[in-house]
Amino acid sequence: MPDTFHPHIAGPDRFGVTKTVRTIVNGVPVTKDTAAHTSLLDFLRDALELTGAKECCAVGECGACTVIMEGAPVNACLLLAVEAEGKAIETVEGLSSGGQLGTVQHSFLKCGGVQCGFCIPGMVMSAEALHRDNPDADETEIREALSGNLCRCGGYNRMFDAMRDAAGQDTHLTTTEPVTGKTIGANISRLGGVERVNGRQDFIADIDVAGMAHVKLVSLDTGRARIKRIDASAARAVPGVIDIVTAADLPDPMPRFGPAYRDRPVIAVGETRYHGEPVAAVVAESKDIAAYAASLVQVEFEALPAVTSIEAALAKDAPLVQDPAMREGDALADTNILKTMAWEWGDVDGVKADLVVDNTYTFPMVTHFAIEPHGFIVDAANDRLKIWSPVQHPFLLQKIMAQMFDLPLSDVQVLSPDPGGGFGGKQMPKFEPLLAYMSRKIGRPCRLILTLEETFQAVRRAGAKVHIRSGFSKDGDILFHDIRSDYQIGAYVDIAERVTTKGNYLACGPYRVPNARINARGIFSHTPPSTAFRGFGTPQVNWAVESQVNAAARQLGLDGFAIRMRNVSDKGDQVVPGDVPADGHWPQSVQKAADLLGWDKPKLPDRGRGIAVGIKAGATTGLSNSTVRLLADGSIILFAGTSDMGQGARTIFAQIAGDALGAPYDRVSVVMGDTSAVPFDLQTSASRSTVFMGTAITRACADIHAQVIELASNRLGVDECDLRVADGKIHLPDGPVPIFDFVQNMLSNWNGELIGHGRMSKPTDPDHPLGGTPAFFEFNCTAFEVSVDTQTGEVMIHRHVTVGDVGTALNPLQVEMQDEGAAIMGLGHALYEQILMDDDGRIRNLGAIDYRIVTSKDMPARLITGMVENADGPGPKGAKGVSEGAILCTAPALAAAVTDATGVAIRDLPLTPERIWRALQTQIDTEERGT
Amino acid sequence: MKPFDYMQPKDIAEASAAWASYGASARLLAGGTDLSVALRHGKIATDLVIDLKGVVELQPDISESSGHLRISAGTTMTGLIAYLGAHGLFPSLVDAACVVGSIQIRNRATLAGNICNASPAADTVPVLAALDAFVEIYGPDGLRYRPVAAFIQGNRQIDLGTGELVAAVHIPLPLGKQGCAFDRITRRRGVDLATTNMGCLISGAGAVTLAFGAVSPRPLVLHDESGILGDPMAKAQDRAPVIEALTAQARPISDVRANADYRSAMLSVMAERSLAKAHARMAGGAAHA
Numbered sequence A: 001m002p003d004t005f006h007p008h009i010a011g012p013d014r015f016g017v018t019k020t021v022r023t024i025v026n027g028v029p030v031t032k033d034t035a036a037h038t039s040l041l042d043f044l045r046d047a048l049e050l051t052g053a054k055e056c057c058a059v060g061e062c063g064a065c066t067v068i069m070e071g072a073p074v075n076a077c078l079l080l081a082v083e084a085e086g087k088a089i090e091t092v093e094g095l096s097s098g099g100q101l102g103t104v105q106h107s108f109l110k111c112g113g114v115q116c117g118f119c120i121p122g123m124v125m126s127a128e129a130l131h132r133d134n135p136d137a138d139e140t141e142i143r144e145a146l147s148g149n150l151c152r153c154g155g156y157n158r159m160f161d162a163m164r165d166a167a168g169q170d171t172h173l174t175t176t177e178p179v180t181g182k183t184i185g186a187n188i189s190r191l192g193g194v195e196r197v198n199g200r201q202d203f204i205a206d207i208d209v210a211g212m213a214h215v216k217l218v219s220l221d222t223g224r225a226r227i228k229r230i231d232a233s234a235a236r237a238v239p240g241v242i243d244i245v246t247a248a249d250l251p252d253p254m255p256r257f258g259p260a261y262r263d264r265p266v267i268a269v270g271e272t273r274y275h276g277e278p279v280a281a282v283v284a285e286s287k288d289i290a291a292y293a294a295s296l297v298q299v300e301f302e303a304l305p306a307v308t309s310i311e312a313a314l315a316k317d318a319p320l321v322q323d324p325a326m327r328e329g330d331a332l333a334d335t336n337i338l339k340t341m342a343w344e345w346g347d348v349d350g351v352k353a354d355l356v357v358d359n360t361y362t363f364p365m366v367t368h369f370a371i372e373p374h375g376f377i378v379d380a381a382n383d384r385l386k387i388w389s390p391v392q393h394p395f396l397l398q399k400i401m402a403q404m405f406d407l408p409l410s411d412v413q414v415l416s417p418d419p420g421g422g423f424g425g426k427q428m429p430k431f432e433p434l435l436a437y438m439s440r441k442i443g444r445p446c447r448l449i450l451t452l453e454e455t456f457q458a459v460r461r462a463g464a465k466v467h468i469r470s471g472f473s474k475d476g477d478i479l480f481h482d483i484r485s486d487y488q489i490g491a492y493v494d495i496a497e498r499v500t501t502k503g504n505y506l507a508c509g510p511y512r513v514p515n516a517r518i519n520a521r522g523i524f525s526h527t528p529p530s531t532a533f534r535g536f537g538t539p540q541v542n543w544a545v546e547s548q549v550n551a552a553a554r555q556l557g558l559d560g561f562a563i564r565m566r567n568v569s570d571k572g573d574q575v576v577p578g579d580v581p582a583d584g585h586w587p588q589s590v591q592k593a594a595d596l597l598g599w600d601k602p603k604l605p606d607r608g609r610g611i612a613v614g615i616k617a618g619a620t621t622g623l624s625n626s627t628v629r630l631l632a633d634g635s636i637i638l639f640a641g642t643s644d645m646g647q648g649a650r651t652i653f654a655q656i657a658g659d660a661l662g663a664p665y666d667r668v669s670v671v672m673g674d675t676s677a678v679p680f681d682l683q684t685s686a687s688r689s690t691v692f693m694g695t696a697i698t699r700a701c702a703d704i705h706a707q708v709i710e711l712a713s714n715r716l717g718v719d720e721c722d723l724r725v726a727d728g729k730i731h732l733p734d735g736p737v738p739i740f741d742f743v744q745n746m747l748s749n750w751n752g753e754l755i756g757h758g759r760m761s762k763p764t765d766p767d768h769p770l771g772g773t774p775a776f777f778e779f780n781c782t783a784f785e786v787s788v789d790t791q792t793g794e795v796m797i798h799r800h801v802t803v804g805d806v807g808t809a810l811n812p813l814q815v816e817m818q819d820e821g822a823a824i825m826g827l828g829h830a831l832y833e834q835i836l837m838d839d840d841g842r843i844r845n846l847g848a849i850d851y852r853i854v855t856s857k858d859m860p861a862r863l864i865t866g867m868v869e870n871a872d873g874p875g876p877k878g879a880k881g882v883s884e885g886a887i888l889c890t891a892p893a894l895a896a897a898v899t900d901a902t903g904v905a906i907r908d909l910p911l912t913p914e915r916i917w918r919a920l921q922t923q924i925d926t927e928e929r930g931t
Numbered sequence B: 001m002k003p004f005d006y007m008q009p010k011d012i013a014e015a016s017a018a019w020a021s022y023g024a025s026a027r028l029l030a031g032g033t034d035l036s037v038a039l040r041h042g043k044i045a046t047d048l049v050i051d052l053k054g055v056v057e058l059q060p061d062i063s064e065s066s067g068h069l070r071i072s073a074g075t076t077m078t079g080l081i082a083y084l085g086a087h088g089l090f091p092s093l094v095d096a097a098c099v100v101g102s103i104q105i106r107n108r109a110t111l112a113g114n115i116c117n118a119s120p121a122a123d124t125v126p127v128l129a130a131l132d133a134f135v136e137i138y139g140p141d142g143l144r145y146r147p148v149a150a151f152i153q154g155n156r157q158i159d160l161g162t163g164e165l166v167a168a169v170h171i172p173l174p175l176g177k178q179g180c181a182f183d184r185i186t187r188r189r190g191v192d193l194a195t196t197n198m199g200c201l202i203s204g205a206g207a208v209t210l211a212f213g214a215v216s217p218r219p220l221v222l223h224d225e226s227g228i229l230g231d232p233m234a235k236a237q238d239r240a241p242v243i244e245a246l247t248a249q250a251r252p253i254s255d256v257r258a259n260a261d262y263r264s265a266m267l268s269v270m271a272e273r274s275l276a277k278a279h280a281r282m283a284g285g286a287a288h289a
Ligand code: FES
Pocket: A054, A055, A056, A057, A058, A059, A060, A061, A062, A063, A064, A065, A066, A075, A076, A077, A078
């Protein structure tokens, strides 16, 4: 049981003042001691082991901790356990106590409301309370009832559907009944979905490792500082504190790590480079003791000037973020520039344009805000490392840890519980190395679960400043783009170099652009490391480029749709000269988005419409392996190194294998998340898994097909040439038999199994700027219809349309859910999200209260998802990767609609009411400086 | 979080005595939706939490007596909204209470707590100030009453002496028709702290009170002397300078939620909107609305 004292440890019995609580939990009377300061959430999770309710924000904003007390939903994080005295509490575990899902849980699953599932236990409790109270609630009431629960994975629209479904207004999306027959192309409900709605899914914070101790980080209330002295004596004196670690306790020189550059220290040494960089870590018998003791660690420091913006970092005499000594041989070592990159084609300076548009755009730093904060457990016992981390790339973590600790890969085991949302933020190692040192030092497993505030300080998306000059013919042909992009990266590189490269390489977007010059730079700053984030580096530069296209359209008297139909590449057309051409009929998606929006329909006078497109390069290299075991009764165990963080990889994989081997969907189990059990997979990123792992699984199944034929030939005495496998069936001389049935007959006595291996690899091409050609493009077209309250600057979204070019939707519902999730995250970026810094390099809006994301009440009046399917992708059945497309062009489409409605063009994100109001005040419509 | 002790006094005398003897080392807990956040984030530390929810005199209760609506300190926002809705009372307070956090928060947060937390952005406070509400304070020396607007002395500062606690909130019941309204500006539609907010009251006689939140450490209560704002027939161009002159008294600050000039500008926008609403309510005319 986490967070309580372990009886074998000498020391105080309890931290804090012991009280006894008598409550009724899910109908069962409970009498239990607790500390007076313990929250109801900790009491439920730690003392009662009811881990369904989750902690995210701990300030009453996210609702992940929602339970029903005396019939009313409440935030368990805001209540003390002692306040529950004499009260009846219901948790998510109570909704399906008989093993049967409750009505609302069932509807959530059926309607596609569940992705990573981290928000779901809380969401379901709010939904349940509404359903009991007011089953026929209308959409306004539903939006209100769910507005205290944040979900970052989807749009909330599927949850609105679920409420209607629960009320008996059948919305029929997926079937939760056992499925027989083919599943590809059907709306199959999510594998692992039941555990996500009933609260049984174990996320990192729900895992209890015997003997584990609890870690809390100590950081400074400033950005950059020189650490002068750390006095931990008061903290050490707290009973239950096991140890306190600072740089002085770690090897000298400080070990450093990173996916590309080994620049990130295990813990700050000498100087902190961003707000939140830990300078010490306390390990104690409980998380409460660790947190309290951490607050007693005295750090004497001298605040140093920090650069927290691109301008400041590039200023003459700006303090250097990274020590030039660490960048030996790097010509840029005495600047804050990480790297410059340049691509050019055609003749930008030679071309004569009828119209030149010249502007600068900014995109702020934003944070992932997965509802699950980061967490880690490391056990360094027996000279091995066993690491629990909800990481997107378990094998990368394994490699980095093996290198740092000089261990064979076979002695580093990464167990990766499904992430509660990743979005790129959970790709790279963070505090696993620190925990490994601490675990070694104290001889016990160490656990660290970050707060949401600390999660914000761990990683983020790069901000950007893009200066762009674009030339057009008077008919609206794009003649050139001349782009200078600066990406604001953090104090350590993480994966930011690749983000900058990959985003800017395709800066010109999905168009035929005859002349282009792209100069991009990564700029260090005293801010948390910037890492991968849905869309990678594309949304930033695409904000600028698409806004340019819209600006040109306005000046040329064209509309946004017309100028795109004129320039967007069709299949086979050039994108970047010399690289792979367009892999889809992209104008079809543009047309479809326009149709779904009603682009050519008359609009009300106060309405504005806007449209934009975007492409992102899919994975450029990769290696995915899969092992598929076909058991004697026809059931299947599939092994894949992918992380299912809500995108639904497990479901797609089970569909592919089930169909290929003729087995019902519910007879496939998927094993993931253990580097000692599953074969190597490079990573879960760039929307690759359906294409890469899906192909590996298809090939593993083909391997089994060959064995089935061999088996049939041996047992039935038929020549192999007279046997074939298709559609999950073996075609025998007297007719086809599903493999599922066939192996039951053939293997039942023998009781063996058939094992298939499959692999998809796309090797590195050292001559390609991206290390390889994109395996596919994600193309999206987004369109909006809005109105703007010109007095307050508030935007009302009437329609939000997103259309992706998906190749083939293996599970259309899941494709739509991913698309909606990306669209709504993009909407958050466009309207509200930004990390605000003060002059001392502190983040001013840490946590859920002042960093705003989309809630149920902010959802567009209508969100419409469409897709174009031409079976022209490289994945199984012609699938392409999806899940990032809809975030690529949300902001420029929305901004164009705002301009259409108001006449003002805004070039800085987010489009907050205040910013729009300010633009309206000054009518800074100087944009269209056409020449 | 620093550990603390917890007590749940049974009656108000016991609560007051405990509060008096522990003083600054103790904190009063009502709904707890603000206190737990502050404790958890180390913004405040305390040795003792005195939970008022067991106090018999403070149990949730709303009653009408001698021309007032009396809302006991234990009344949650949810309870308040239900009562006012059922009785057709103070729609402006309903509107304000409905945007205090999420449903989960409103099921715990109390009206008295919203006042005592003394956040400049509290949504119910300007409404209560405009309605001339006052708090009933229990203390060692008996009961005293203070207008809400005076009770809040600054950002997170209230007029509570040793051993004193707020027992109830009183709102004068209108004698005849009146019109009231609430308005706010936020960064998003979903749960949000107000960038600015306001309450507005038009009395039966046409006297207009505007009270603004989040533009000064205390609620800014303004009275229209011109009579123009109370005139439903007045033209917008006549109202504008009056509103302008009134709102010019506000001294908003710039913070993470907005810049001062935006806040300032929003005051007249809100004033116009809420006057229109209050006039409509007056005309629509349930006796108490
Ligand atoms: S509301 Fe309780 S954890 Fe967020």
